[in-house]
Amino acid sequence: MNFKSTIGLEVHFELKTKSKIFSPSPVTYGAEANTETNVIDWAMPGVLPRLNKDVYRLGIMVALATHSHILPVTHFDRKNYFYPDNPKAYQITQFFQPLARDGYIEVEVRGKKKRIGIHEMHIEEDAGKNTHGANGYSYVDLNRQGVPLLEVVSEPDMEDPEEAYAYLTKLRQIVQFTGASDVKMEEGSMRVDTNISIRPAGQEKLGTKVEMKNLNSFDHVRRSLAYEEKRQQQVLLSGGRVQLSTRRFDEATGKTVLERVKEGDADYRYFPEPDIAPYHIKQSWIDEIAESLPESPFERRKRYVEEYGIKEYDADVILQTKESSDFYDAAVEAGADPTLAANWLNTQVNGYLNENQVGIVDIKLTPEHLAEMIKMIKDGTISSKIAKKVFKESIENGTDPKKYVEDKGMVQLSDVSVLGPMVTKIVDDNPQSVEDFKNGKDRAIGFLVGQIMKQTRGKANPKVVNQLLNKELQSR
Amino acid sequence: MVKITKDEINHVATLSRLEFGEDEIDKFTEQMGDIINMAHQLAEVDTEGVPETVQVVDRETDFREDKPEHWESRAELMKNVPEKADGFIKVPVIIDKDDNE
Incomplete structure (x- = not known):
């Protein structure tokens, strides 16, 4: 029997603001436990949550970048649940009227283009962080309570794990290039939940879905989905029924493990948040945000390939992160030959980053220094052999290449x-x-x-x- | 008339992380039924064509600027915390309970 898979993804992005979504507590990473909270985060009696304007602005940026329809009127809702990571016993979210609906992104899988729909995206607050001790206790830090999140919910448009992987990669790139989020899975600023159901080919009705939460990497997303496809097929083939449930991916075995049978939406007893008035989002504000939207990765790729004449593959390597693309743009802006800059960035700079396990923003080499060095290669002042020495010095010690070459008498002899x-x-x-x-x-x-x-x-x-x-x- | 069952009371108690004795469950089932039915009278009002109301406050959208303020309030906030350790709130490990267990 042939089966068809239906996959949907829910992705949470931490939005990059200085303060929390409903309170002015600072958003920090690695502060001492429970120091960056205030009475609003704890929902003390009589406090009034107020929405951070930048949270909404960043959300609108992502909505615009994904061709989503922004709702003109919205309000917030309470999602009620009891868990020690949240002293309020409810999460403020947008359940009934989300920030935006009906968007899409385009992916390419196995050489074929496909449009994947975005059902909706909404903003909400994060909960605190629980650390489970071995002694029967958990330790709660509420610094993360109230950190702004944007949740992007896809349509169940993906039919296999490869498409889900392509969707995630594209979505991360789009969000990253708006500057709305750091999109770092290892730091939790991007989190992925998936759901998958299967049905016999030819059957209209969707099968029972299984949700997987807190996947650590794109690779885990792909592997856990592939495992679930097989597992659910075996359940159906042996005459069983797939249970509506949440499962977790076990990295060591590569299998998924039953975590709990799912709570229904009704269990969260959603109701409109009484402390926050509805919001009217003006078109003039949306237009203003659209004006300020940074150049998208697609526009940048077009510029690199068509204007600068660099290879598509090289352009894609540069565009893997916004930081590297920004670095490249700054180097070209400072006068570097675009092709040479692409070569140096993708081979020497990336080699250094991989070897030292650092990010491009952490290194001492500046785009201006790289440009200066490339100019010296181009006009014959230094040979490419000498350039490697100059590069090493600049990236390790932040030395000005021109000064270094002059001081060390490294100027190429062409006379x-x-x-x-x-x-x-x-x-x-x-x-x-x-x-x-x-x-x-x-x-x-x-x-x-x-x-x-x-x-x-x-x-x-x-x-x-x-x-x-x-x-x-x-x-x- | 809306009928509230013991199962519903047990389910809501689980969601609220509350535990009750058998006699309490019986009592609450009856009381909750009365409360729900009283509130249910509102359903008798004809709301045909009336838009949904989520808020009665009628005012302009009020955003806050993204300006962080550090509150030196940890000690005060932690006063309400029954057990603490190294600045953390100490709680019994809660394993997600199955509602359908």
């Missing part, structure tokens, strides 16, 4: 009046090489270039040396 006599002397000193050259051994010329390089401590311009040597040897 024929200096190199000419050297070449003549080398050829005079090595009659065997002249003989070899005449007998058609090209290696001879390489040996002689090496001698010149040795004498000039690598500073001679290899192109000029080659030309001079050829001329000299042919005249003998």
